[in-house]
Amino acid sequence: MRIATWNVNSVRQRADHLATWLKERAPDVVCLQELKCVDEAFPAEAIEALGYNVAVHGQKTFNGVAILSKHPLSDVRRGLPGDDDDQQARYIEALVEAPSGATRVASIYLPNGNPIGTEKFAYKLAWMERLIAHARDLLALEEATVLAGDYNVIPEPRDARNPALWVDDALFQPESRGAFRRLCALGYTEAVRATTDADGVYTFWDYQAGAWQKNNGIRIDHLLLSPQAADRLASASIDKHVRAWEKSSDHVPVIVDLSDR
DNA sequence: ATGGCGGTGGAGCACCGA
Numbered sequence: 087m088r089i090a091t092w093n094v095n096s097v098r099q100r101a102d103h104l105a106t107w108l109k110e111r112a113p114d115v116v117c118l119q120e121l122k123c124v125d126e127a128f129p130a131e132a133i134e135a136l137g138y139n140v141a142v143h144g145q146k147t148f149n150g151v152a153i154l155s156k157h158p159l160s161d162v163r164r165g166l167p168g169d170d171d172d173q174q175a176r177y178i179e180a181l182v183e184a185p186s187g188a189t190r191v192a193s194i195y196l197p198n199g200n201p202i203g204t205e206k207f208a209y210k211l212a213w214m215e216r217l218i219a220h221a222r223d224l225l226a227l228e229e230a231t232v233l234a235g236d237y238n239v240i241p242e243p244r245d246a247r248n249p250a251l252w253v254d255d256a257l258f259q260p261e262s263r264g265a266f267r268r269l270c271a272l273g274y275t276e277a278v279r280a281t282t283d284a285d286g287v288y289t290f291w292d293y294q295a296g297a298w299q300k301n302n303g304i305r306i307d308h309l310l311l312s313p314q315a316a317d318r319l320a321s322a323s324i325d326k327h328v329r330a331w332e333k334s335s336d337h338v339p340v341i342v343d344l345s346d347r
Numbered sequence: 348a349t350g351g352c353g354g355t356g357g358a359g360c361a362c363c364g365a
Contacts, residue, residue: 095364096354120364122354147355148363198365238365257365292365293352304365336353336365 091234093337117193121150145175168216194235199256
């Protein structure tokens with residue numbers, strides 16, 4: 087079971103890249119973020135033509151998340167529990183029913199939170215508390231669960247090429263990193279760090295200032311595995327080559343392979 | 348680096364991202 091996450095920075099702008107990459111990697115499940123379109127504008131037909139079922143939680147202009155799956159999707163939840171007034175489309179969850187068994191998958195677009203000291207940073211931290219509460223509830227189901235997405239958190243200094251550049255940024259604040267650690271400490275395994283201790287492992291490179299050419303990247307896209315999923319973790323990888331494609335997203339896909347039961 | 352780039356909405360340039 088191959089499960090991936092990718093912040094595409096506009097699914098309409100990235101439709102060709104997405105199709106190319108789906109054919110190249112043939113993931114079973116893909117969590118997308120930053121669709122930047124409403125449900126009706128999502129390019130579902132092109133994706134369905136490649137053999138995927140689609141569950142979308144879109145929003146005009148900003149945010150938007152989706153789950154693509156070669157296997158049937160059920161039990162779809164749109165929106166993160168804990169605040170009925172939250173209108174931002176940043177969370178979708180579904181049960182993926184593969185022949186080898188079911189896996190619960192969430193596509194997460196955690197708030198950026200910049201600049202610090204504003205309502206935006208408070209919203210980020212509050213959203214993380216809601217995510218922790220929901221992630222705790224999911225653990226109680228004792229299922230194979232994968233929480234995948236753009237967490238907008240640099241977990242550790244080694245997850246940035248130049249950590250000093252990020253000390254005043256919401257992605258690297260002690261509060262952000264602490265909430266991410268508490269999320270993992272509930273019992274989730276962060277897949278990439280479970281498979282490598284290497285430096286220089288990034289998932290995002292800014293469009294500006296030649297960040298890609300200088301490998302000035304950060305690691306902010308993560309897949310968190312419940313114990314039942316972590317037991318099956320075979321490998322994790324980052325599709326860095328996609329960042330070199332013409333008019334690429336500023337994020338690249340991150341993949342986990344789970345062995346069949 | 349004084350966001351230098353890219354996407355959206357909507358037809359200017361403000362707003363957002365990280």
